[in-house]
Amino acid sequence: MLTQLDPPIPLHVLGRGDSYALAVIDYGPEHNLLWVTAINETGEIWCAPNPEVRMQQNWSMGRKKSLAVKSSREALARTGIAPNG
Numbered sequence: 001m002l003t004q005l006d007p008p009i010p011l012h013v014l015g016r017g018d019s020y021a022l023a024v025i026d027y028g029p030e031h032n033l034l035w036v037t038a039i040n041e042t043g044e045i046w047c048a049p050n051p052e053v054r055m056q057q058n059w060s061m062g063r064k065k066s067l068a069v070k071s072s073r074e075a076l077a078r079t080g081i082a083p084n085g
Contacts (some may be wrong), residue, residue: 001023001026002023002024002025003023003024003025003026004022004023005021005022005023005024005085008020008021008022008038009021009055010055010056011035011037011053011054011055011056012053012054012055012056012066012069012072012073013035013037013039013048013052013053014052014053014054014068014069014072015072015075015076016037016039016044016046016048016076017039017040017041017042017072017073017076018039018040018041018056019037019038019039019040019046019048020037020038020040021035021037021053022036022037022038022045023035023036024036025047032049032050032051033049033050033051034047034048034049035048035049035050035053036045037053054066054068054069056069056070057069061063
């Protein structure tokens with residue numbers, strides 16, 4: 001099942017960067033959700049499996065920056081891809 005997200009949800013795809021989720025694909029109970037994401041920095045569209053996706057920090061919701069996101073951003077910076085935020 002494909003569900004379009006309106007409005008898109010800001011996410012971080014580990015190893016790819018900050019993005020917006022445009023849709024979610026659910027193939028059923030024995031599969032990871034696939035997040036259809038647009039990567040902010042490169043404009044690429046990726047279907048990212050659920051274990052590779054993290055919510056972005058949200059101060060008003062009390063959500064701190066994930067350690068996995070911090071590590072991913074540092075790795076992206078080393079490769080020359082400037083992560084957002």
